[in-house]
Amino acid sequence: MIKVSTQEFQIYCKYVYDICGINLASNQSYLIETRLAPLLKKFSCNSFTELYNQARGDRLKKIEQEIIDAITTNETYFFRDKSPFDLLQFKIIPDLIDKRSGRSGLPPSLRIWSAACSFGQEVYSLAITLRELLGNDLGKFRISIIGTDISDEAISRSSYGLYNQFEIERGLPPEKLRLYFNPVDNGWRIKDELRSLVSFRKLNLLQPFTALGKFDIILCRNVAIYFPLPDKVKLYEKIASSLVPDGYLMIGAQESLTGITSLFEPKRYLRSIFYQLKN
Structure with a gap:
């Protein structure tokens, strides 16, 4: 698995907050690595920096939306907490x-x-x-x-x-x-x-x-x-x-x-x- 560098993680913390309001904690670099790894492969990126640059350059914001879909937590179930x-x-x-x-x-x-x-x-x-x-x-x-x-x-x-x-x-x-x-x-x-x-x-x-x-x-x-x-x-x-x-x-x-x-x-x-x- 491709690792996210400290500098890349800082960039993604700001980017994720800007696009969806989620505030990543300093110990959550694993979220970037695990949830965005499939997007690295999908968009033929060799680093998280490449993915970020592609997302910022995508005028249709399709990559940005896929990052939002991957990062946002969809943990829910029927009649949660009852x-x-x-x-x-x-x-x-x-x-x-x-x-x-x-x-x-x-x-x-x-x-x-x-x-x-x-x-x-x-x-x-x-x-x-x-x-x-x-x-x-x-x-x-x-x-x-x-x-x-x-x-x-x-x-x-x-x-x-x-x-x-x-x-x-x-x-x-x-x-x-x-x-x-x-x-x-x-x-x-x-x-x-x-x-x-x-x-x-x-x-x-x-x-x-x-x-x-x-x-x-x-x-x-x-x-x-x-x-x-x-x-x-x-x-x-x-x-x-x-x-x-x-x-x-x-x-x-x-x-x-x-x-x-x-x-x-x-x-x-x-x-x-x-x-x-x-x-």
């Missing part, structure tokens, strides 16, 4: 539906955003949760679930909704597999009933995202941990502006907004913590 989905099913979604019902004479609406959705497991876990909670009444609600990610590969795979056996076995109970997926030659594909509830689009969280509109629920789990503090502050300020006044923010189980922002108030239900805007 507790947040119990929180959604038994607390947050019922409370929102009660508040939204009868407001305008129109069917109640819910807009949910999964930020940094990776390959879509969180998004489809949300769709399954809503289907099981609302049952045959699902069609009576205006449901919109949006998944965003900086990776083209992640958005493409999420939109298609195809998962291999290994991905299916990570967090998805057998009864949910039977109910909500169709077997295909190379895995399992989410049923159209659930795919119709969701949409996906490419988004860099460090860029403005007001065009997405306002949301009732935002999940931004296990992504801000890769950002330096100033970017975390900016991210949560923008998220605050994207929440409706009585909306809910959910972050990772090991994450906290303490010392980052004072715009949110933490609240607890059962074993889970969620955040709402301060009055």
Whole structure:
């Protein structure tokens, strides 16, 4: 395996941060070596410097996007951590539906955003949760679930909704597999009933995202941990502006907004913590 020099690693630290906001630690040179090694071969590069120069000279930014796809962490699985989905099913979604019902004479609406959705497991876990909670009444609600990610590969795979056996076995109970997926030659594909509830689009969280509109629920789990503090502050300020006044923010189980922002108030239900805007 080709090794990355100290100087090359410093160059890539700045480059990776500039293109996707990920802050590589000083001991993470192995990430460059392992994740970008296939790109060295693909683009016939004898060093990481050659790959960097090719990426910078590529006006279509195709190599840059492949570097983003390789570097970004796509570690996720269905119903990850489970507790947040119990929180959604038994607390947050019922409370929102009660508040939204009868407001305008129109069917109640819910807009949910999964930020940094990776390959879509969180998004489809949300769709399954809503289907099981609302049952045959699902069609009576205006449901919109949006998944965003900086990776083209992640958005493409999420939109298609195809998962291999290994991905299916990570967090998805057998009864949910039977109910909500169709077997295909190379895995399992989410049923159209659930795919119709969701949409996906490419988004860099460090860029403005007001065009997405306002949301009732935002999940931004296990992504801000890769950002330096100033970017975390900016991210949560923008998220605050994207929440409706009585909306809910959910972050990772090991994450906290303490010392980052004072715009949110933490609240607890059962074993889970969620955040709402301060009055």
